[in-house]
Structures are given as C-alpha cells and as structure tokens.
Amino acid sequence: MSTQTSNSLFTLTIAPAKVIRGAGALTNCGEAIARKGNRPLILGGDRTLAITETHLQPILQQLQVAQASYGADCCEASLSLLKQKATLHQADVIIGVGGGKALDTAKLVAHQLQLPVVTIPTSAATCAAWTALSNVYSESGAFLYDVTLSQCPDLLILDYDLIETAPQRTLVAGIGDAIAKWYEASVSSGHSEQTLIISAVQQARVLRDILFQKSAAALQTPGSDIWREVVDATVLLAGVIGGIGGAQCRTVAAHAVHNGLTHICKHDSIHGEKVAYGILVQLRLEEMVQGSQLAAAARQQLLKFYTEIGLPQKLSDLGLGNITLSELQTAAEIATSPNSDIHRLPFKVALEQLMAAMVSTTAPIDTTALRVLIRGIDEVQE
Structure with a gap:
C-alpha cells in the first residue's frame, strides 16, 4: 500500500510487524498475542468462530476475551455494531479470524478504533491477512469501496x-487471486523505472511462475511441503507485491x-474465482483494443491452467449462465465507473468493449468473430 502526499513524501505500508507461520502455529503464539493486549475482541463468522474455538482457547484462557460475528460481509452496518461491542468490552486488541471479509472487517474496526490487530486466516483464499486495505460491501454483498489503512496488521499468524x-x-x-498480481502489475507498472515498483513487478512474475509450476501438485497433496509453498504464495507473497509496489501494482481490470460482478453474482462464487475470470477479461480487452498477440497467447495459457486446477473460465462457471444483457451491462458499468481500477490500463475501455470481452473469455483467437460480437452488442444497446 502507498500514499503520495502534497510535499512529495512517499509512504509505504509494506508488511505486518510480525509473521508467525508453521504447523500448529496457533499453539505457540499466546505470548505474542498477549503482548498486543489483554482484552481481545475476536471477530469472525459464526461457523469460523465455532470451528476455531478449540484452537484459540488454550492460548487465550489467561486473557479477558469477547467474541463477535461480523455477519455475511464487511459492511457499514456490521462495522458500526462491532465498534460498539469493542467499546463495551473495552477491547485493547482486535483479533480477526476467518477469510478475506472477516479479516477486512477486523482490520477496519481496529483502524477506526486505533487498536492493534492480529489476523489469523483460516484459508488461503486471499492475501487479506497481510495487507493494509479493507474492502467494504453492501449488506447484499455488492462491492462499494475500499479503505486504505494506516498500517499492515501488527501480527499475522499462519x-x-x-x-x-x-x-x-x-x-x-486464492491461486486465482494471487496470479492476477502479474497480469495486473505488469500492464499497469511494467514500464516503471522506479526501483521498488520494478521489484514488485518482478516479484509478481516469480509468484506467477511458482503458481504455474506447483499449484496442481499442491492441490493433490494437501499438507505437503509443496502445498505449504503455494499457501505461502497466496497469503504472504501476494501481499508483499502490493506492499512494495503500492496501489498501482495492486489491481487493474x-x-x-x-467488483462489477458482485452487483449481480450474489454468493454463487467467491472473490478469487471472480478475479481469475477477470484476468481472462483483461487479456481479452488487450487483444481487442491493442491487438496484442502476447495477451492472446497468455489467455490460452491461462485457460489450460484453469482447466487443470478448476478455476472458472466463463460466466456460466460463476453461476451466471443465464445472465441477461441488462445484468451484463450493470456489471460492466460498475467496472468502468470513473473511480474504477480498470482505468490503470494503458488504453481506454468502452462499455461495449468490456461487455464483449466478458462474454468471449474462452473464444479462439479470431478477430473477425470478435468484431461481429461487438457490433451485435452495439445494435442491442441502440
């Protein structure tokens, strides 16, 4: 994460203050948690809190603990209630346990109350445990905005x-979410001459290569050394890239x-699945608008990889096989809104181009067919 101030100072929030990782890490981190506070409020989903209670109880039994469910999403209503609960409990540290939305909620509550925060991911689906960023959604799960936090978590336990x-x-x-770092950072920042951004882009390349080489084997052998390497890649290394490179290396199309899909998808798919599909859309746009043969080849490579590990390739794989033109347009309008990260692409994207790309992610490399598709969408809109 990064911010540029008016006096040209450049501030980076690169990493958690401390990371503890390993098998059984939770059983050995009681002292590290206690250093952050004696009255923790543990935030997570109902199911996650029940599952992790046995893991957490031995290390928290000497502390004055309260628990609270964040609900279904990191939304403004939940944030307001959780801040009240933290205040009533006189919490001096927030502990987030769960997936990306639970961790985003915990980080944002801690940020708003100026308390330290501990993140404990229960899956490798995102790098939320690492980053100084929280995404805020509506109560129905539609993306609204993100919040840049003052710092990364004080403690991450993997x-x-x-x-x-x-x-x-x-x-x-998580593999889908993490591999997007290369395709987004390279197109938005691959031309940069700034040392740290160059480093972040190259780290994104390394991340991509690790995932290409090791994901299939990792999924076949949960708990193995290669599986742990892929978990480290999705939870930790993906966070490093955004930390070193800043916002411009984080997200693009x-x-x-x-973000657009969350307004029509409901809960049929999870974050990284939508992002993985979004990579194919971005590459399709590069083919369409720039005539990039490199993007075309990269898309074909990704389609093969997605087939191998089970990532979505088209709208129907996201539960949107019966999407209407109106719904498609709604998602595309959100994705191309003035504040959208899609504008980090080195070219302008028209609404109809994005809609065409969204319905042709698995198409063969055929520019004639693509022109017909775009013209058809134009006619429907008129």
Missing part, C-alpha cells in the same frame, strides 16, 4: 494445520471486473 481444514476450493480461489 497456521498450516488450520488452513488445511478449509475446503480445497478456497485455495484454488481483473479486480474491477470482480
């Missing part, structure tokens, strides 16, 4: 035993498409 209890789908989604 327990491989806990991560292994998550459905495999979450790791697959793939995440913009995700």
Whole structure:
C-alpha cells in the first residue's frame, strides 16, 4: 500500500510487524498475542468462530476475551455494531479470524478504533491477512469501496494445520487471486523505472511462475511441503507485491471486473474465482483494443491452467449462465465507473468493449468473430 502526499513524501505500508507461520502455529503464539493486549475482541463468522474455538482457547484462557460475528460481509452496518461491542468490552486488541471479509472487517474496526490487530486466516483464499486495505460491501454483498489503512496488521499468524481444514476450493480461489498480481502489475507498472515498483513487478512474475509450476501438485497433496509453498504464495507473497509496489501494482481490470460482478453474482462464487475470470477479461480487452498477440497467447495459457486446477473460465462457471444483457451491462458499468481500477490500463475501455470481452473469455483467437460480437452488442444497446 502507498500514499503520495502534497510535499512529495512517499509512504509505504509494506508488511505486518510480525509473521508467525508453521504447523500448529496457533499453539505457540499466546505470548505474542498477549503482548498486543489483554482484552481481545475476536471477530469472525459464526461457523469460523465455532470451528476455531478449540484452537484459540488454550492460548487465550489467561486473557479477558469477547467474541463477535461480523455477519455475511464487511459492511457499514456490521462495522458500526462491532465498534460498539469493542467499546463495551473495552477491547485493547482486535483479533480477526476467518477469510478475506472477516479479516477486512477486523482490520477496519481496529483502524477506526486505533487498536492493534492480529489476523489469523483460516484459508488461503486471499492475501487479506497481510495487507493494509479493507474492502467494504453492501449488506447484499455488492462491492462499494475500499479503505486504505494506516498500517499492515501488527501480527499475522499462519497456521498450516488450520488452513488445511478449509475446503480445497478456497485455495484454488486464492491461486486465482494471487496470479492476477502479474497480469495486473505488469500492464499497469511494467514500464516503471522506479526501483521498488520494478521489484514488485518482478516479484509478481516469480509468484506467477511458482503458481504455474506447483499449484496442481499442491492441490493433490494437501499438507505437503509443496502445498505449504503455494499457501505461502497466496497469503504472504501476494501481499508483499502490493506492499512494495503500492496501489498501482495492486489491481487493474481483473479486480474491477470482480467488483462489477458482485452487483449481480450474489454468493454463487467467491472473490478469487471472480478475479481469475477477470484476468481472462483483461487479456481479452488487450487483444481487442491493442491487438496484442502476447495477451492472446497468455489467455490460452491461462485457460489450460484453469482447466487443470478448476478455476472458472466463463460466466456460466460463476453461476451466471443465464445472465441477461441488462445484468451484463450493470456489471460492466460498475467496472468502468470513473473511480474504477480498470482505468490503470494503458488504453481506454468502452462499455461495449468490456461487455464483449466478458462474454468471449474462452473464444479462439479470431478477430473477425470478435468484431461481429461487438457490433451485435452495439445494435442491442441502440
């Protein structure tokens, strides 16, 4: 994460103050948590809190603990209630336990109350445990805005035993979310001559290569050394890239498409699945607008990889096989709104171009067919 001030100072929030990782990490971090506070408020989903209670109880039994469910999403109503609960409990540290939305909620509550925060991911679906960023959604799950936080978490605890209890789908989604770093950072920042941004882009390339080489084997052998390497890649290394490179290395079209889809998708798919589909849309746009053969080849490579590990390739894979033109246009309008990250692309994207890309992610490299598709959408809109 990064911010540029009026006096040209450049501030980076790169990493958590401390990371503890390993099998059974939770059983050995009681002292580290206690250093952050004696009255923790633990935030998570109802199911997650029940599952992790046995993991957390031994290390928290000497502390004055309260728990609270964040609900279905990191939304303004939940944030307001949770801040009240933290105040009533006189919490001096917030502990977030769960997936990306639970951790985003915990980080944002801690940020608003100026309290330290501990993140304990229960899956490898995102890098939310690492980052100084929280996404805020509506109560129905539609993306609204993100909030840049003052710092990364004070403590991140990555327990491989806990991560292994998550459905495999979450790791697959995490692979999709993490691999997007290369496709987004390279197109938005690959030309940069700034040392740290160059480093972030190259780290994104390394991340991509690790995932290409190791994901299939990792998914076949949960708990193995190679599985742990992929978990580290999705939870930790993906966060490093945004920390070193700042906002311009974080999100471009793939995440913009995700944000649009949340307004029509409901809960049929999870974050990384939408982002993975969004990468294909971004590459399709590069083919359409720039005539990029490199993007065309990259899309074909990704389609093969997605087939191998089970990531979505088209709208129907996201539960949107019966999407209407109106719904497609709604998602595209959100994705191309004035504040959207899609504008970090090095070219302008028209609404009809994005709609065409969204319905042709698996198309063969055929520019004639694509022109017909765009013209058809234009006619329907008129």
